[in-house]
Amino acid sequence: MSAAEDGASLSRLSLNQITVDQWTLPEVVDGCVRAGITTIAPWRERVAEVGLPVAARLIADAGLRVSSLCRGGFFPAASASERRRADDENRRAVDEAAALGTDVLVLVCGPPVDRDLAHARAEIAAGIERLVPYAAEHGVRLGVEPLHPMMIAERSAIVTLGEALDLALRFDADEVGVVIDVYHVWWDPALEREIARAAGRTIGFHVSDWLVPTADLLQGRGMMGDGIIDVPRIRQLVDANGYEGPIEVEVINRDLWRLRGEELVALTRERFAVHV
Amino acid sequence: MSAAEDGASLSRLSLNQITVDQWTLPEVVDGCVRAGITTIAPWRERVAEVGLPVAARLIADAGLRVSSLCRGGFFPAASASERRRADDENRRAVDEAAALGTDVLVLVCGPPVDRDLAHARAEIAAGIERLVPYAAEHGVRLGVEPLHPMMIAERSAIVTLGEALDLALRFDADEVGVVIDVYHVWWDPALEREIARAAGRTIGFHVSDWLVPTADLLQGRGMMGDGIIDVPRIRQLVDANGYEGPIEVEVINRDLWRLRGEELVALTRERFAVHV
Numbered sequence: 001m002s003a004a005e006d007g008a009s010l011s012r013l014s015l016n017q018i019t020v021d022q023w024t025l026p027e028v029v030d031g032c033v034r035a036g037i038t039t040i041a042p043w044r045e046r047v048a049e050v051g052l053p054v055a056a057r058l059i060a061d062a063g064l065r066v067s068s069l070c071r072g073g074f075f076p077a078a079s080a081s082e083r084r085r086a087d088d089e090n091r092r093a094v095d096e097a098a099a100l101g102t103d104v105l106v107l108v109c110g111p112p113v114d115r116d117l118a119h120a121r122a123e124i125a126a127g128i129e130r131l132v133p134y135a136a137e138h139g140v141r142l143g144v145e146p147l148h149p150m151m152i153a154e155r156s157a158i159v160t161l162g163e164a165l166d167l168a169l170r171f172d173a174d175e176v177g178v179v180i181d182v183y184h185v186w187w188d189p190a191l192e193r194e195i196a197r198a199a200g201r202t203i204g205f206h207v208s209d210w211l212v213p214t215a216d217l218l219q220g221r222g223m224m225g226d227g228i229i230d231v232p233r234i235r236q237l238v239d240a241n242g243y244e245g246p247i248e249v250e251v252i253n254r255d256l257w258r259l260r261g262e263e264l265v266a267l268t269r270e271r272f273a274v275h276v
Numbered sequence: 277m278s279a280a281e282d283g284a285s286l287s288r289l290s291l292n293q294i295t296v297d298q299w300t301l302p303e304v305v306d307g308c309v310r311a312g313i314t315t316i317a318p319w320r321e322r323v324a325e326v327g328l329p330v331a332a333r334l335i336a337d338a339g340l341r342v343s344s345l346c347r348g349g350f351f352p353a354a355s356a357s358e359r360r361r362a363d364d365e366n367r368r369a370v371d372e373a374a375a376l377g378t379d380v381l382v383l384v385c386g387p388p389v390d391r392d393l394a395h396a397r398a399e400i401a402a403g404i405e406r407l408v409p410y411a412a413e414h415g416v417r418l419g420v421e422p423l424h425p426m427m428i429a430e431r432s433a434i435v436t437l438g439e440a441l442d443l444a445l446r447f448d449a450d451e452v453g454v455v456i457d458v459y460h461v462w463w464d465p466a467l468e469r470e471i472a473r474a475a476g477r478t479i480g481f482h483v484s485d486w487l488v489p490t491a492d493l494l495q496g497r498g499m500m501g502d503g504i505i506d507v508p509r510i511r512q513l514v515d516a517n518g519y520e521g522p523i524e525v526e527v528i529n530r531d532l533w534r535l536r537g538e539e540l541v542a543l544t545r546e547r548f549a550v551h552v
Binding site: 112114115116117121148149150152153154159160162163186187188189190210212213214217228229230 | 388390391392393397424425426428429430435436438439462463464465466486488489490493504505506
């Protein structure tokens with residue numbers, strides 16, 4: 001089988017906005033249309049730059065689909081008032097997802113606020129529980145994304161697919177699912193088993209690569225093919241669990257942000273065809 | 277209960293040599309004697325600097341115990357000749373452990389040589405299997421140390437305590453055990469269960485701390501108390517599984533290596549009493 005036959009179809013490619021962080025949202029929309037990319041995943045702060053109504057209209061007028069909105073979450077709070085602010089923020093994120101026409105809000109669950117990791121995890125579960133009714137009312141599913149354990153102190157106390165899935169399984173399948181990002185899960189010896197267990201609960205799939213060496217814990221991801229993740233194998237496991245949705249390319253890399261946007265989009269398309 | 281009553285007894289402190297990497301082995305031996313630290317954990321390259329017989333005599337004459345030798349491992353090999361070289365090196369590490377008077381050789385199992393992580397893990401299991409008879413003959417137990425998943429591409433394809441333990445359990449308890457380092461395992465949602473499961477198999481326990489932010493994936497560890505790991509909780513879990521051996525302080529941090537050695541040893545003692 002050739003690489004092209006084996007690779008994921010380009011029709012499944014969704015461009016996560018942060019991959020082309022040198023572009024504003026209107027530039028991403030234009031760039032995708034010109035490159036024949038049909039699906040995007042915007043970030044909230046880039047939506048806010050142009051305003052939600054403008055962003056929604058731009059995307060709709062361009063005929064693009066939205067695979068997910070990035071992101072809600074950050075549940076652990078140091079005080080009751082912080083917790084209320086986070087809840088408000090998360091409801092706004094649900095509103096924005098609905099307005100942008102996607103039914104998936106990605107949750108980056110947030111770091112612990114102190115040394116009590118078990119408490120942070122309990123707060124995350126409680127926060128999701130508070131958000132679910134509002135999200136369900138608005139037709140938005142919550143996608144719990146486990147992040148790489150190295151990001152635990154800055155981004156997420158949920159660090160394995162197994163625990164993300166255990167969290168999701170407390171709720172109905174049309175309310176909460178998991179988002180599988182190869183960068184965050186590829187190291188996990190339980191990966192094959194957990195991806196199989198995520199059948200019917202996988203509502204997002206993200207790709208990038210692990211560079212060697214990795215110089216930056218947060219912004220050092222690579223373009224597929226530049227690192228050592230066996231992306232096609234993980235894609236096949238996710239395929240086998242029944243996920244047929246968009247595959248987001250989410251590469252967070254300062255060096256790539258120095259390229260011209262068009263160049264980076266062309267590279268993304270090319271790598272997706274061969275290395276996903 | 278006061279911190280002093282709750283903390284680990286200083287008699288359990290073992291100084292891992294890399295914590296005071298500004299010192300040669302003779303300097304570490306002297307420094308420990310002066311500070312009343314009874315146990316050390318040398319690294320092979322620092323032993324080689326003075327030669328094995330000199331190192332063994334220095335340590336014995338000073339009346340120090342050796343908690344472990346760091347390190348063997350690095351099993352995945354790109355070719356048969358590389359594999360033979362690694363096997364030879366690992367047998368030499370066993371010889372050195374025995375000569376230095378410790379019965380624990382720490383294994384850092386090595387990174388994958390390509391994208392095939394499953395193959396790397398199989399090679400690690402096979403490598404341990406080849407080494408076990410030689411180590412057993414020399415009265416040396418092999419301590420499989422799972423490393424943090426962010427070190428997978430540089431140091432170890434074994435990244436969870438669960439998989440380290442599964443590896444160890446293929447062998448007799450007096451042949452292969454696990455080494456639990458808080459820095460490598462603290463993020464794991466299965467930690468409590470896996471530490472309990474490691475009862476009778478824990479042959480080393482290492483402490484340091486996770487700094488926020490962590491600027492360096494390999495050399496950015498903190499001194500206990502400077503980060504967000506709940507070290508006493510993990511120590512209590514390890515106590516509860518029955519481990520009564522030395523607790524190695526293994527802080528790998530460039531900034532601390534700029535201190536005078538005496539100062540760093542004093543800090544280590546002080547932090548151990550309060551934060552372990």
